Amino acid sequence: MNQAAVSEPAPIPGARVDVSVLVPVFNEERHIREAVAAMQAQAFDGSIELLFADGNSTDRTREILLALASSDPRIRVLDNPRRGTASGLNVALRAARGEFIARMDAHTVYSSEYLAAGVKRLRRGDAEWVSGPAVPRPHGAISRAVTLALASWMGRGGSSKWSEDAAGARERELDTGVFCGVWWRSSLLEAGGWDERWPVNQDSEMAARFLRRGARLVCLPEMAAHYAPRDSLRALARQYFRYGFYRARTFRRHPHSMRVSHLAAPTLALTLLGSVTGPRAPRSACRLALAGYLTAVLGTAAGVAAREGSRRDGALMLAVLPTMHLSWGFGTVAGAARFGAPIAAFRHLLGGAPGSYATEPGDGVFAPSLHEAAA
Numbered sequence: 001m002n003q004a005a006v007s008e009p010a011p012i013p014g015a016r017v018d019v020s021v022l023v024p025v026f027n028e029e030r031h032i033r034e035a036v037a038a039m040q041a042q043a044f045d046g047s048i049e050l051l052f053a054d055g056n057s058t059d060r061t062r063e064i065l066l067a068l069a070s071s072d073p074r075i076r077v078l079d080n081p082r083r084g085t086a087s088g089l090n091v092a093l094r095a096a097r098g099e100f101i102a103r104m105d106a107h108t109v110y111s112s113e114y115l116a117a118g119v120k121r122l123r124r125g126d127a128e129w130v131s132g133p134a135v136p137r138p139h140g141a142i143s144r145a146v147t148l149a150l151a152s153w154m155g156r157g158g159s160s161k162w163s164e165d166a167a168g169a170r171e172r173e174l175d176t177g178v179f180c181g182v183w184w185r186s187s188l189l190e191a192g193g194w195d196e197r198w199p200v201n202q203d204s205e206m207a208a209r210f211l212r213r214g215a216r217l218v219c220l221p222e223m224a225a226h227y228a229p230r231d232s233l234r235a236l237a238r239q240y241f242r243y244g245f246y247r248a249r250t251f252r253r254h255p256h257s258m259r260v261s262h263l264a265a266p267t268l269a270l271t272l273l274g275s276v277t278g279p280r281a282p283r284s285a286c287r288l289a290l291a292g293y294l295t296a297v298l299g300t301a302a303g304v305a306a307r308e309g310s311r312r313d314g315a316l317m318l319a320v321l322p323t324m325h326l327s328w329g330f331g332t333v334a335g336a337a338r339f340g341a342p343i344a345a346f347r348h349l350l351g352g353a354p355g356s357y358a359t360e361p362g363d364g365v366f367a368p369s370l371h372e373a374a375a
Contacts, residue, residue, distance in 0.1 A: 015047075015097070016097055016098075016099070017046075017047040017048060017049045017097050017098045017099075018044075018046035018047050018048065018098055018099055018100060018119070019044065019046065019047075019048045019049075019098045019099075019100045019101070019102055019115050019119060019182075020048070020049050020051055020092070020093075020095075020096035020097060020098030020100070020101050020102070020185070021039060021048060021049065021050045021051065021102045021103075021104050021115070022051050022053070022088075022089050022092035022093060022096065022101060022102070022103050022104070023035075023039075023050065023051065023052045023053070023092070023103075023104050023105065023106055024052075024053045024055065024080065024084075024085045024087075024088025024089055024092070024105075024106075025052050025053065025054050025055070025057065025061055025065070025088070025106045026054070026055040026056070026057050026061070026083065026088075027057045027058060027059045027061055028057070028059075028061045028106040028107060029057075029059045029060040029061045029064060030107075031106055031107045031228070032061055032064050032065065032106050033064060033068075034109060035104070035105075035106045035107065035108065035109060036050070036065075036068055036075070038109045038110055038112070039104060039110070040072065040074075041112055042110075042112060042114060042115045042116070043112045043113055043116055044115040044116045044119070045116070046119070048074060048098070048115065049074050049075075049076060049096070049097060049098065050072075050074050050075045050076070051076050051078060051092040051095055051096060052065050052075065052076070052077050052078065052092075052106075053078045053079075053080040053087075053088035053089070053091040053092045054077060054078065054079065054080055054088075055080040055082075055083035055084065055087075055088055056079075056080075056081070056083055061106075062077065065077045076095070078091050078092060078095055079091070080369070082196065082368075082369055084196060084199050085194075085199065085200070085202060086194040086195060086196040086197075086198055086199070086202040086367075086369075087194075087196045087368075087369040088369075089103060089193070089194045089202070090193045090194055090196065090367050090368075090369035090370035091369045091370075093185075093188060093189075093193055093194075093370055094369070094370050094371075096185060098185060099184070099185060100115075100118070100119050100122065100182060100183065100184060100185065101182070101183050101184070101185050101188055102114070102115055102118060102180075102181070102182045102183075103180040103181060103182075103203070104180060105180065105227070107227060107228055108180070108225050108226065108227040108228075109137075109225070109226045109227075110132075110223075110224075110225045110226075111132065111222060111223055111224050111225065113222050113223065114132065114182075114223050114225070115182065117130075117132075117220050117222045117223050118130040118131075118181070118182025118220070118223060119182060121171075121182075121218065121220060122182060122183070122184060126216060127215075127216040127217070127218045128183065128184065128187045128210060128215035128216060128217070129174075129178065129181050129182075129183055129187075129207065129210055129215060129216075129217040129218070130181060130182045130183075130217075130218055130219075130220060130223070131174070131178055131179055131180055131181035131182070131217070131218075131219055131220075131223060132179070132180075132219060132220055132221065132222070132223025132224045132225050133179070133219060133221060133223075133224050133225070134179040134225055134227060135224045135225060135226045135227070136150055136226075136227060136228075136229045137226040137227065137228055137229075138228075138229060138231075139228050139231060140231035141231075141312070141316060142229075142230070142231045142232055142233060142236065142316065142320065143228065143229045143230065143231040144313065144316075145313060145316035145317055145319075145320040146229035146230065146236060146320055146324075147229055148304050148308065148313055148317060149317060149320050149321050149324060150229075152300050152303075152304070153300075154296065154297065154300050154321055154325075155321065155324065157261045157262075157264065157265075170221070171218050171219065171220055172218065172219050173216065173217065173218060173219075174207075174217040174218060174219050175207070175211065175217070175257070175259065176204040176205075176207040176208050176211065176250070176254075176257045177204065178203050178204060178207045178217060179203070179225060180203065180225060181203070181217075182223075187210075187215075191206060191209050191210060191213075191365075192209070192364070192365030192367055192370075193206075193365060193367040193370040194206055194367060194370075195365045195366050195367060196366050196367055196368065196369060197249075197366050198246055198249070198250075199242070199246070200242045200243060200246050201243060201246040201247055201249075201250060204247070204250055204257070205246075205249075205250045205253070205254070207257075208250060208253070208254035208256070208257040209254070209365075211256070211257070212254065212256065233319060233320070233323050236320065236323050236324065236327070237323050237327040238327075239327075240323070240324050240327035240328040240331065241327040241328070241330060241331035241334075242331060243328055243331060244265065244266070244327065244328040244329060244330065244331025244332035244333075244334075244335060245331040245332070245334055245335040245338070246335060247262065247328075247331075247332055247335065248331070248332045248333075248334075248335025248336045248338075248339055248342065249335055249338075249339045251336075251342035251345040252336075252339045252340055252341075252342045252344075252345070255342060255344035255345040255347070255348045256345075256348055257345070258342065258345035258346075258348065258349060259349075260349060262332075263349075264325070264329075265325045265326070265328040265329035265332060266328075266329045266330075266332040266333050266336075267329070268293060268325050268326065268329050269326055269329030269330045269332070269333055270329075270333065271286045271289050271290060271293075272286075272290065272326065274286035275287045275290055297317075297318060297321050297322065298318070300317065300321065301314040301315070301317035301318050301321070302314060304317050305317075
């Protein structure tokens, strides 16, 4: 049993509520009013509280939240001195008074049925994590190209959380590819909260812990969440590099979380390196493989251009898809170099036993913000 789950932190005294919404924030003034308005408009027949954990924002985020809190007692603004997303979630979880917990992000707009659908599904039983599809909402040319990429097989990969798969669909199973969610508070505490060693991918790392103990994770189309994709290639590359870097750590810690599709991007990155280094024969094989990849990218971009009636969309796809793939791939390679090669995960994919639950030193969940008394 994880030591982090041994003692349950007591919520802040006060009236009990049905759902506590946890929102880590840092410099979100651009989106915060719209996000809060969507949270306030939730069509939920019960009581909610909105807990914003501010990581010392340097813009007007805190000022805006305090102004909103003055007219809505459901809003509480908390300090997140460690400033990270995972620590902010744990700060809010510690203060939460709800029987149910929902995670929402300040730069995302959620369906008005998000809380109601999530709580209803949890009460029905046989699932411990309920979430919805991620729906990209573009706000610029690159952002639009990312949205179109995520609507293609080359952009989605093997993940089931994206909106393209959810149109008209019913509930479907998820693995560690999750996007926020709703939980019983008791389930989150049993899992140990969010591990603060994961500045990104913290939901996926926690999902691996849920799956390890046999929990079901499900996605409901009515819980769609709209978010703004990155609108520059540089920001997109940084985002996907970090995703890959900490996915490598998740693979190392949770070997069962790796799926075959996770190997595509790092294989592409290594193939690119192999095409310019090493003996002649392997270089030629790598270049042939890259030609096949570029053909697939060109075909996907051409299909998008024809479907959307926009040559610009097709041209940007030629930049966006490789940026996503190579950034994630090199991030995964760098993560494996930093945290160790996920040998147990490879063994798992080949049908062998993955070995112990955690293969990196220090078993247990690192969640100090959940267990330390508030200052």
